[in-house]
Amino acid sequence: NAGVTQTPKFQVLKTGQSMTLQCAQDMNHEYMSWYRQDPGMGLRLIHYSVGAGITDQGEVPNGYNVSRSTTEDFPLRLLSAAPSQTSVYFCASRTSGTGVYEQYFGPGTRLTVT
Amino acid sequence: AQSVTQPDIHITVSEGASLELRCNYSYGATPYLFWYVQSPGQGLQLLLKYFSGDTLVQGIKGFEAEFKRSQSSFNLRKPSVHWSDAAEYFCAVGAKEYGNKLVFGAGTILRVKS
Numbered sequence: 226n227a228g229v230t231q232t233p234k235f236q237v238l239k240t241g242q243s244m245t246l247q248c249a250q251d252m253n254h255e256y257m258s259w260y261r262q263d264p265g266m267g268l269r270l271i272h273y274s275v276g277a278g279i280t281d282q283g284e285v286p287n288g289y290n291v292s293r294s295t296t297e298d299f300p301l302r303l304l305s306a307a308p309s310q311t312s313v314y315f316c317a318s319r320t321s322g323t324g325v326y327e328q329y330f331g332p333g334t335r336l337t338v339t
Numbered sequence: 340a341q342s343v344t345q346p347d348i349h350i351t352v353s354e355g356a357s358l359e360l361r362c363n364y365s366y367g368a369t370p371y372l373f374w375y376v377q378s379p380g381q382g383l384q385l386l387l388k389y390f391s392g393d394t395l396v397q398g399i400k401g402f403e404a405e406f407k408r409s410q411s412s413f414n415l416r417k418p419s420v421h422w423s424d425a426a427e428y429f430c431a432v433g434a435k436e437y438g439n440k441l442v443f444g445a446g447t448i449l450r451v452k453s
Contacts, residue, residue, distance in 0.1 A: 229382075256439075258440075260443075265348065265445050265446075266445055267343075267345075267429060267443035267444050267445045267446050268383075268429065268431075268443040269443075270440055270441070273440065283440065315382060315383065317383075326439075327373070327385050327388060328385075328441060330375075330382040330383040330384075331382055332381060332382045333381075333382055
């Protein structure tokens with residue numbers, strides 16, 4: 226199993242540009258999520274999905290869109306990039322259910338917005 | 340809402356010395372607690388987790404953590420640190436009552452002196 230994969234690893238955008246960060250998992254996990262990591266702030270939840278066709282906002286959703294058309298893929302879209310979105314982005318997945326389960330993380334995408 | 344505090348931003352220990360990383364959480368009922376490690380440029384790897392039962396949990400790489408309800412703490416320990424343990428460590432808390440979403444602490448960066 227490849228686990229959770231993310232592309233690209235690095236990206237530089239100009240303010241106002243748009244892009245999509247890709248995330249895929251091959252563990253048949255229903256639950257997927259996007260976090261951003263900033264120095265001194267840990268990981269903060271952007272959006273999450275409990276299954277195909279279902280998404281919801283996390284702690285810091287502004288400026289980001291998501292969709293979940295398949296179980297495997299959970300792309301994160303930046304419609305108009307801003308310097309405040311410079312960060313490292315992690316995608317994670319886990320099995321779903323009524324409990325709290327271990328999340329598996331991808332290697333991250335380092336995004337710089339100039 | 341639940342929250343997690345990691346009081347130490349940086350810790351430096353000598354190789355072979357013991358290690359304790361502190362984690363305090365804020366949540367009324369019994370939380371689900373995790374410790375993750377992030378090596379430079381990498382994603383997050385689960386070290387250990389506590390859901391219920393024995394309050395002393397063993398993890399990978401020789402780490403252990405103890406859940407102390409009276410102190411709302413879940414400190415991570417290792418009896419003898421190796422240079423390869425240099426990384427950033429994150430404590431996280433989840434709860435069914437909050438939709439099973441994880442909340443992360445700000446992280447503690449561990450430096451190991453040779």
